[in-house]
Amino acid sequence: AQTVTQSQPEMSVQEAETVTLSCTYDTSENNYYLFWYKQPPSRQMILVIRQEAYKQQNATENRFSVNFQKAAKSFSLKISDSQLGDTAMYFCAFMKSFGNNDMRFGAGTRLTVKP
Amino acid sequence: DTEVTQTPKHLVMGMTNKKSLKCEQHMGHRAMYWYKQKAKKPPELMFVYSYEKLSINESVPSRFSPECPNSSLLNLHLHALQPEDSALYLCASSPGWQEGYGYTFGSGTRLTVV
Numbered sequence: 001a002q003t004v005t006q007s008q009p010e011m012s013v014q015e016a017e018t019v020t021l022s023c024t025y026d027t028s029e030n031n032y033y034l035f036w037y038k039q040p041p042s043r044q045m046i047l048v049i050r051q052e053a054y055k056q057q058n059a060t061e062n063r064f065s066v067n068f069q070k071a072a073k074s075f076s077l078k079i080s081d082s083q084l085g086d087t088a089m090y091f092c093a094f095m096k097s098f099g100n101n102d103m104r105f106g107a108g109t110r111l112t113v114k115p
Numbered sequence: 116d117t118e119v120t121q122t123p124k125h126l127v128m129g130m131t132n133k134k135s136l137k138c139e140q141h142m143g144h145r146a147m148y149w150y151k152q153k154a155k156k157p158p159e160l161m162f163v164y165s166y167e168k169l170s171i172n173e174s175v176p177s178r179f180s181p182e183c184p185n186s187s188l189l190n191l192h193l194h195a196l197q198p199e200d201s202a203l204y205l206c207a208s209s210p211g212w213q214e215g216y217g218y219t220f221g222s223g224t225r226l227t228v229v
Contacts, residue, residue, distance in 0.1 A: 032215075033214075033215035033217075035217055037220075042222065043203060043222055043223050043225075044220055044221070044222045044223070045158070045205065045207075045218075045220035046220075047217045047218070047219075050215070050217050052215060091157055091158075095215060097214060097215065098214075100163055100165065100170050100171050101146050101163065101165070101209055101211065101214070102148075102160055102163050102171055103148075103160070103217075103218060104160070105157035105158055106157060107156070107157055108155075108156075108157050
């Protein structure tokens, strides 16, 4: 079974600063996908960024980037130039290849961006 | 249309009631999912439908009954629920044929069992 661990229940950052959210996972699979989802108070889960395990290059999406360390089973999210709208719950998620497309989530990190 | 629409947004039901949650998408996705999310917790997978067939049931109690009438629609029928079943119920979809694409989520139904 795969487990996803987010060790930071809460974090805060000043507007325009950079923050990094941590995620580690445990799996015996070699091929899989990793995701970061954002859930603002409006409740809808929004995909922030995804990473394919077979790709060494770290994924980036505008102000969001990941540091994917496959050997260490680490998948951290860096948010640059933080904005008030980034305030949300952030979930790290794992999906194995050749499975049933079922996605497993970590416990989440509540991020607050302060003005 | 790039949305997953869930109705109703809020539902209050008694323990003897029967109700249904509805989820709809028109993105041509062939995989659909039900998740349960308690307050300040991550979503927990309940059911996975792939090409209208149930592929995963995470040992969910039979008082929750999923149904996938067609590729665009997913229902969750509720009967004889308990107060601990109160939660946010999220529906999601994904292409089904493209692996690792990630899900598109709906805004959820906030269910309160009284």
